[in-house]
Amino acid sequence: MKCPIDNTPLSQIVVQRKFLREIKLDICNACQGVWVDKDELSPLMQHFSVDSDKT
Ligand SMILES: [Zn+2]
Numbered sequence: 001m002k003c004p005i006d007n008t009p010l011s012q013i014v015v016q017r018k019f020l021r022e023i024k025l026d027i028c029n030a031c032q033g034v035w036v037d038k039d040e041l042s043p044l045m046q047h048f049s050v051d052s053d054k055t
Helices: 038-047
Strands: 011-015 023-027 034-036
Touching (some): 023 038, 034 038
Antiparallel strands (some): 023 034
């Protein structure tokens, strides 16, 4: 997988949390972007409360 912004090959890291299954993150070393697959994002969203109504 490559970064959609600068086409740099992404480094994949695996985050393992005690109460979550492992989550794979793709990190771009060029722009420090973090790309998460949709399937990987949902457990994160359950873990962190995302309140989009607050500004
Ligand atoms: Zn990038």
